[in-house]
Amino acid sequence: MASVVSIQNLTKTYGNGFEALKGIDLEIEEGEILALLGPNGAGKTTLISIVCGLVNPSGGKVLVGGYDVVRDFRQTRAMIGLVPQELTTDMFETVWNTVSFSRGVHGKKPNPELVESVLKDLSLWAKKDNMLRELSGGMKRRVLIAKALAHEPQILFLDEPTAGVDVNLRREMWQVVERLRENGVTIILTTHYIEEAEEIADRVGVINGGKLLLIEEKTALMKKLGRKQLRLELAEPLKILPDSLSPYNLTLSEDGAALLHEYKGEEGDGSIASLLSMLQAENIHFRDLSTRQSSLEDIFVALVGEQA
Amino acid sequence: MNVEAIKSIYFFEMARMRRTLLQSVISPVITTSLYFIVFGTAIGSRIQSIEGVSYGSFITPGLIMLTLLTQCIGNGSIGIYFPKFTGTIYEILSAPVAMTEILIGYVGAAASKGLIIGLIILATASFFVDISIAHPFVMAVFLVLTAVTFSLFGFIIGIWAKNFEQLNIVPMLVVPPLTFLGGSFYSIDMLPPFWQAVSHFNPVLYLVSGFRWSFYEIADVNPLLSLGMVGLFLAICLSILGWIFHTGYRLRS
Ligand SMILES: Nc1ncnc2c1ncn2[C@@H]1O[C@H](COP(=O)(O)OP(=O)(O)OP(=O)(O)O)[C@@H](O)[C@H]1O
Ligand SMILES: [Mg+2]
Numbered sequence A: 001m002a003s004v005v006s007i008q009n010l011t012k013t014y015g016n017g018f019e020a021l022k023g024i025d026l027e028i029e030e031g032e033i034l035a036l037l038g039p040n041g042a043g044k045t046t047l048i049s050i051v052c053g054l055v056n057p058s059g060g061k062v063l064v065g066g067y068d069v070v071r072d073f074r075q076t077r078a079m080i081g082l083v084p085q086e087l088t089t090d091m092f093e094t095v096w097n098t099v100s101f102s103r104g105v106h107g108k109k110p111n112p113e114l115v116e117s118v119l120k121d122l123s124l125w126a127k128k129d130n131m132l133r134e135l136s137g138g139m140k141r142r143v144l145i146a147k148a149l150a151h152e153p154q155i156l157f158l159d160e161p162t163a164g165v166d167v168n169l170r171r172e173m174w175q176v177v178e179r180l181r182e183n184g185v186t187i188i189l190t191t192h193y194i195e196e197a198e199e200i201a202d203r204v205g206v207i208n209g210g211k212l213l214l215i216e217e218k219t220a221l222m223k224k225l226g227r228k229q230l231r232l233e234l235a236e237p238l239k240i241l242p243d244s245l246s247p248y249n250l251t252l253s254e255d256g257a258a259l260l261h262e263y264k265g266e267e268g269d270g271s272i273a274s275l276l277s278m279l280q281a282e283n284i285h286f287r288d289l290s291t292r293q294s295s296l297e298d299i300f301v302a303l304v305g306e307q308a
Numbered sequence B: 001m002n003v004e005a006i007k008s009i010y011f012f013e014m015a016r017m018r019r020t021l022l023q024s025v026i027s028p029v030i031t032t033s034l035y036f037i038v039f040g041t042a043i044g045s046r047i048q049s050i051e052g053v054s055y056g057s058f059i060t061p062g063l064i065m066l067t068l069l070t071q072c073i074g075n076g077s078i079g080i081y082f083p084k085f086t087g088t089i090y091e092i093l094s095a096p097v098a099m100t101e102i103l104i105g106y107v108g109a110a111a112s113k114g115l116i117i118g119l120i121i122l123a124t125a126s127f128f129v130d131i132s133i134a135h136p137f138v139m140a141v142f143l144v145l146t147a148v149t150f151s152l153f154g155f156i157i158g159i160w161a162k163n164f165e166q167l168n169i170v171p172m173l174v175v176p177p178l179t180f181l182g183g184s185f186y187s188i189d190m191l192p193p194f195w196q197a198v199s200h201f202n203p204v205l206y207l208v209s210g211f212r213w214s215f216y217e218i219a220d221v222n223p224l225l226s227l228g229m230v231g232l233f234l235a236i237c238l239s240i241l242g243w244i245f246h247t248g249y250r251l252r253s
Helices: A044-052 A074-077 A095-105 A112-119 A137-149 A165-182 A195-199 A218-225 A269-281 A296-307 B003-019 B023-048 B055-086 B089-093 B099-128 B136-160 B164-182 B191-201 B203-216 B221-246
Strands: A005-012 A019-030 A033-037 A057-064 A079-083 A156-161 A186-191 A205-207 A211-217 A225-232 A250-252 A258-264 A286-293
Touching: A005 A044, A005 A186, A005 B164, A019 A044, A019 A186, A019 A195, A019 A205, A033 A195, A044 A057, A044 A079, A044 A156, A044 A269, A057 A074, A074 A079, A079 A137, A095 A112, A095 A258, A095 B003, A095 B023, A095 B089, A112 A137, A137 A156, A137 A165, A165 A186, A165 A195, A186 A195, A205 A296, A211 A218, A211 A296, A225 A269, A258 A269, A286 B203, B003 B099, B023 B055, B023 B089, B023 B099, B055 B089, B055 B136, B055 B164, B055 B203, B099 B136, B099 B221, B136 B164, B136 B203, B136 B221, B164 B203, B203 B221
Parallel strands: A033 A186, A033 A205, A079 A156, A156 A186
Antiparallel strands: A005 A019, A005 A057, A205 A211, A225 A258, A225 A286, A250 A258
16 A cells, blocks of 8 residues: 655754654555554654644655645645644634635635535534534534544544543544545544554554654554463462473462463464463363453553653 | 635634624724814814814824724734634644735735725714815725735734733834824924924824825825835835744744
8 A cells, every 4th residue: 555644754853952753754554544652742743743734844754645745735735634632713603614614724615515514424513503612622622523524635633532522422433534434534643542542543653752662553563562361270279380381481370379371462372282281291270261462551551661 | 826715714804803893893983983073073173274174184094094003903913813822723824825825814804804994984084074085096005005014014913922912012002102193193394393303213104194195185204205115114024924934933833
């Protein structure tokens, strides 16, 4: 697949001398959903802001659809829709006007049918004539999404779209995202909720301290970095581990009633099969077994912790 | 040229004016009517006419200029300051529009509002005093140039201002003294020679004088010089804006 956003050695030093991005390289593929994870202050918003034209890059370059975001800003910005992290709204405007304005300011001719369908998709139709200050926080968030979709972007940036959003709206939002993806829209979102990335992203990137620590297909990432744990509940407690079991990465639980075996997801069954036969040889019996796979959250915490 | 975007910004701003009709139109009309009642009718009737023009008629061009300046600076600055303040400016900055197009939209709307209000004041004035316009075309040129120039000036203030206090400081503290001392209510011939000389450093003098000339063919300075000064001020504003857009000053970090 062709990459629709190409970020090359991008750096950003703010006016106060703070280095927010320290050389980011990232290729975003057409039609994918990419989740960017990272702690507060990692540089996620800065990265997005440069791609969207809100912040000037200090070094490196960004191409969107092959165009440079600084030089060919008309082409690149026309392709991009942005839902910002902060809830910023024209308090005294109506939903209809503010969404129509977004379309116009992106250079598109008025299209009331399209605005109508966007508002309906986001369950805002009933509120179309309300002023924004009359809406709840979650509804304002929807209005921001509607504004970002009003000019039919090919690339959508969602900067923490689910902050302060209830379960219903979150589900609705993912339905909209899913529909957009079916229409070929590339979606980049940042989030602190790792389950979210796990649920909907194709690829996951982890940013910390202005650096991209990793970018990986979600399933491959889980396989590669996700550790698995096998837990065997023993029929009879053990006091010590027999020497013959030392090659296996084993620990005995405190009360001696369970054996814990850690292995990497991708190593898989090989070690387990031989472990089990060794146990049999040692005449150690177990009455139950369970496995647990570490989540993206564990991976994330481990990665960010490692760096700190 | 992103014409759709310019149109969107322009009409968005004009719609804001319709919403705030009371404040935008009615209050300057009431204020100037008070000026006409006090200075034009009450006190004016006891002041002798200036170069053959009755006092009430004499002050009309200056009052229109005063309103035009205040309105254009106010509208031009709030138009860009408000989205900066609320954060909604992100949308304009991430849209495929050049800064010049943003400028045309905002300044065009601010100047239009100023012009509409200026014309309303002119109409109001005609209820109180006799008005004749010797050179309508020149008058229109002065009106439009002044409206555009001071809307640009307002736009600069709106970008520069970091809070509402800074936003208001120029329209509240700088414009009234310049207008009052710029010959809106008197001919500078009436001043002692020293203050006459000082007045020539006041840009508003040239505006008022030239504008008044288009009405009654009386002027404190040569009307061509007036026109030149408006042009000079326009050029200064445009150069400052050129620098702002080039550097992204207070807009893009
Ligand atoms: N305009 C600015 N001037 C100076 N420093 C800034 C500016 N904007 C952001 N920063 C700094 O750059 C760093 C990255 O900020 P950024 O907003 O990109 O983080 P983030 O990953 O989006 O964090 P969060 O998850 O909290 O939204 C932070 O340390 C922040 O303080
Ligand atoms: Mg952020």
